[in-house]
Amino acid sequence: MDDAALLRHSAHIFLPDMGVEGVSRLMRARVLIVGLGGLGSVVALYLARSGVGELVLADPDTVALSNLPRQILYADRHVGQAKTDAARESLAALGAGRLRLCPERLLGARLADEVARVDLVCDASDNFTTRFAINEACVRAAIPLVSAAVIRMAGQLLVVHPQEPAAGCYRCLYPEGLEEAESCSERGVLGPVAGTLATLQAAEAIKVLAGIPTPLSRDLWVFDDATLESRRIRRRRDPDCPVCKTRP
Numbered sequence: 001m002d003d004a005a006l007l008r009h010s011a012h013i014f015l016p017d018m019g020v021e022g023v024s025r026l027m028r029a030r031v032l033i034v035g036l037g038g039l040g041s042v043v044a045l046y047l048a049r050s051g052v053g054e055l056v057l058a059d060p061d062t063v064a065l066s067n068l069p070r071q072i073l074y075a076d077r078h079v080g081q082a083k084t085d086a087a088r089e090s091l092a093a094l095g096a097g098r099l100r101l102c103p104e105r106l107l108g109a110r111l112a113d114e115v116a117r118v119d120l121v122c123d124a125s126d127n128f129t130t131r132f133a134i135n136e137a138c139v140r141a142a143i144p145l146v147s148a149a150v151i152r153m154a155g156q157l158l159v160v161h162p163q164e165p166a167a168g169c170y171r172c173l174y175p176e177g178l179e180e181a182e183s184c185s186e187r188g189v190l191g192p193v194a195g196t197l198a199t200l201q202a203a204e205a206i207k208v209l210a211g212i213p214t215p216l217s218r219d220l221w222v223f224d225d226a227t228l229e230s231r232r233i234r235r236r237r238d239p240d241c242p243v244c245k246t247r248p
């Protein structure tokens with residue numbers, strides 16, 4: 001690590017659990033972020049600024065005017081552009097590391113391929129089909145997954161870590177055949193609540209990459225901004241989970 005990097009990341013280096021070794025791990029790390037909306041925007045900003053070596057950015061959508069209040073990677077001039085292109089422009093201006101773009105809805109073999117190439121996946125998507133697919137790909141490849149979700153004024157966060165098989169996976173928490181939720185503009189979402197969950201999602205990703213233990217590799221964290229109440233709930237593997245059953 002050169003002097004400029006030491007200075008830039010000194011606040012992280014001074015953390016006893018992080019140090020130079022932790023920051024060095026971040027600088028070598030590759031992270032796939034699926035979804036560049038209200039969650040992914042913030043996750044990408046914090047991981048880029050924290051020195052993560054390579055970000056793989058996946059989203060099939062273009063920037064819409066109604067995205068701007070919470071999708072803080074984008075400006076008015078980006079409306080109509082592919083989110084991946086707009087994100088690259090914003091992140092490159094902030095001195096991000098390597099950026100690779102997937103302007104598509106990653107599923108099936110393409111998703112498995114991208115997951116296998118990274119050290120960690122952040123699920124910042126907005127639908128159950130994608131969430132289940134990402135979870136399955138991560139479990140199969142034994143790649144840590146940091147999953148965040150937000151709806152209206154509430155959110156949840158968990159880490160599916162290959163070293164914590166007893167905690168199960170994302171699929172253990174939800175039954176099959178969940179309805180596709182309406183979009184954020186239809187059901188509503190408070191922008192800063194998405195930012196709150198995303199900031200903690202980035203923090204969890206950094207902890208996992210740097211080797212700092214987190215209770216969320218065993219627990220589910222739920223937060224309600226309406227009451228400002230939050231709690232951690234212990235997760236247990238579902239013995240009938242179709243994904244965990246075949247866990248490596």
Ligand SMILES: [Zn+2]
Binds near residue numbers: 168169242
């Ligand atoms: Zn499972």
